[in-house]
Amino acid sequence: MEDCLFCKIIKKEIESQIVFENESVIAFKDINPQAPVHILIVPKEHFTSFLDVSYADTQLVIDIFQAAKKIAQKEGIAEKGFRFAVNVGDEGGQIIKHLHFHLLGGRQLSGSLG
Numbered sequence: 185m186e187d188c189l190f191c192k193i194i195k196k197e198i199e200s201q202i203v204f205e206n207e208s209v210i211a212f213k214d215i216n217p218q219a220p221v222h223i224l225i226v227p228k229e230h231f232t233s234f235l236d237v238s239y240a241d242t243q244l245v246i247d248i249f250q251a252a253k254k255i256a257q258k259e260g261i262a263e264k265g266f267r268f269a270v271n272v273g274d275e276g277g278q279i280i281k282h283l284h285f286h287l288l289g290g291r292q293l294s295g296s297l298g
Contacts, residue, residue: 190226190282204255208247211255211287220290221259221266225251231283234272252287261289 192198194210203223204211214222227244231237237245256262266289271277 188230188282189280190224190284191230194226194228203258204251206247206251208244209251211251214286218286219267219288219293221261221288223255223259223287225255225285225287227283232281233278233283234270236283248285252285255287256289259287259289265289267293 189198193200193212200215201213202210203213204225208228209225210228211223211225214224225248227248229244231241252268253262256266266287269286269288270284271279271286
């Protein structure tokens with residue numbers, strides 16, 4: 185998408201603090217962190233939201249989860265724990281309309297989901 189902020193980051197048109205990248209995924213530090221570690225994990229292919237992912241995208245989902253695991257280990261949050269979340273739609277808190285996952289950690293996170 186032409187005006188998509190994350191697509192511009194993927195194309196390196198906008199500078200970001202990239203912490204991980206492979207052929208299908210890019211991950212970078214959130215500019216408004218909600219925890220000491222707050223990384224956004226973004227598929228390079230544009231999906232507006234989680235609802236656009238289909239069974240045909242199974243490998244991409246695996247790539248995203250593997251990236252999250254590697255980043256959590258690299259950032260030193262894998263042992264103590266972290267949150268891995270996706271916001272969907274306006275009421276779900278999705279601000280950027282490009283599928284992305286939040287990896288948060290580095291402190292005790294409040295608002296346990298169970």
